[in-house]
Amino acid sequence: MLELRHFRSLNPEWFRKPQSKLEATLRIPLVSKEIGIMVLTRVFPLIAIFSLTMRFLLTITFPMIPIALGFFLYLLFEFWVLEHWYKNNLLPKHKRNIDCVNKMEISIDSKALISNIEKSVRMSAYGIVRIGYVGLASWGWEILFKIIYPLITKDNDNLYTDFLVGMPNKVLEFNQALWEVANEKDDKKKAMKNQDFLNKFGSVVDDMDLSYKTFREKPNAIESLLNLNKGAIEPNIDHQKMLSRYQSTLNSVKLIVPFSIFINLVAKVRANVALREDRRFYEFAMDYKIRTMLLELGKRKKIAESELFNESWEELKK
Amino acid sequence: MKVIKGISGSRGLVTGKAKVILDIENLDKFEKGDILVTVSTSPQWTPIMRFASAIVTDIGGSLSHAAIVSREFGIPAVVGTQEATKLIKDGQKVTVNGTDGVVEIL
Numbered sequence: 001m002l003e004l005r006h007f008r009s010l011n012p013e014w015f016r017k018p019q020s021k022l023e024a025t026l027r028i029p030l031v032s033k034e035i036g037i038m039v040l041t042r043v044f045p046l047i048a049i050f051s052l053t054m055r056f057l058l059t060i061t062f063p064m065i066p067i068a069l070g071f072f073l074y075l076l077f078e079f080w081v082l083e084h085w086y087k088n089n090l091l092p093k094h095k096r097n098i099d100c101v102n103k104m105e106i107s108i109d110s111k112a113l114i115s116n117i118e119k120s121v122r123m124s125a126y127g128i129v130r131i132g133y134v135g136l137a138s139w140g141w142e143i144l145f146k147i148i149y150p151l152i153t154k155d156n157d158n159l160y161t162d163f164l165v166g167m168p169n170k171v172l173e174f175n176q177a178l179w180e181v182a183n184e185k186d187d188k189k190k191a192m193k194n195q196d197f198l199n200k201f202g203s204v205v206d207d208m209d210l211s212y213k214t215f216r217e218k219p220n221a222i223e224s225l226l227n228l229n230k231g232a233i234e235p236n237i238d239h240q241k242m243l244s245r246y247q248s249t250l251n252s253v254k255l256i257v258p259f260s261i262f263i264n265l266v267a268k269v270r271a272n273v274a275l276r277e278d279r280r281f282y283e284f285a286m287d288y289k290i291r292t293m294l295l296e297l298g299k300r301k302k303i304a305e306s307e308l309f310n311e312s313w314e315e316l317k318k
Numbered sequence: 319m320k321v322i323k324g325i326s327g328s329r330g331l332v333t334g335k336a337k338v339i340l341d342i343e344n345l346d347k348f349e350k351g352d353i354l355v356t357v358s359t360s361p362q363w364t365p366i367m368r369f370a371s372a373i374v375t376d377i378g379g380s381l382s383h384a385a386i387v388s389r390e391f392g393i394p395a396v397v398g399t400q401e402a403t404k405l406i407k408d409g410q411k412v413t414v415n416g417t418d419g420v421v422e423i424l
Contacts, residue, residue: 139381142381143381159329161328161329161389164389165389165390165392166390167390169390170361171361171364171387171390174361174364174365175364175365175368178365204361204362204364205360205361205362206360206362207360215362218342218343218362220343220344220345220346221342221343221345221362223346224345224346224348225345225365225366228345228348228350228366228369229365232350232369235368238368238391241392242390242391242392245392273386276386277361277364277386277387280360280361280383281361
């Protein structure tokens, strides 16, 4: 069975705890299937096209060189197109799926409930894999910029990371929405804003496992955060400060390439790096609803929450 | 004085009171301006990070969530220390040098 902890070498922040049996038997098989589909329909064909093109253009007989060049061109191609694909194709579809899952009713009929759980987990796995794949560009551009930056600048006190601040993203939206709830004086409006906030940002998770509580299931944390936000500086104002810092860094940079080239590069890097938090937000946006349905199924089967995620999906849906 | 070495996540130098928090459900002991010491951060931790004066994590690299978000908030971060949550005690005064990736327990 695929164990997610084997992928920890990609990023040690992921999969720190052993995954639950329910996650391993419900979502992971679908995630594995979606990875297979992605590799067969996107990764392999692109590498093959670029490798074969190199093979014909360079007339090199040693096969590894065109394959290596093909792989390199595949990476550059994906770096270039993934942001567009994410914003114009993937995200609109994923948002429709999130909407569809969130509108699912908790059916009285347990068979219908099981069917809805399976349908929503399929949609979740589809999104996780494709949105995860966009990480190739959001990480790739930063690594590329880290390498290129010292080669195209001179005598700079600035680090490459000084150009990667002040980007509007989901972190800012999340903090601003929370701040607005905390600082709303009118009780009725506060309750409405709080509900909107929870509906929009409440499904944020700690890691990929349906056994983990989502943000909105942690009332103590939300209460502490609301208290900290009361009277605090508005996140949008803090963001403006970071934006000014970025602009002054940009004004002081000493370059050995034309400024127009540098600014276009920085714009592309910022657009892709900003996707990182965006992706993290959308990837697990269905988890709260899926957990709600699973907990309801557990309740009907008289299985406590502490035991529910130790069950396999096959056992649970019997 | 004990020195903990890690990876530079976000540059800057801050001295302050450390709060070791392993679960965001225990945020009640955190006060504005504290230095957040934790195993690693995820999007659930994002709203607390803007109130920290610095971040120290056990796990992570220069492209980790803690490093990226600290950078966005303009606060120092030392990541990948392996054992900060074990060596630093709640309320201890520490200096976080995000530029060099070093934490000093004062």
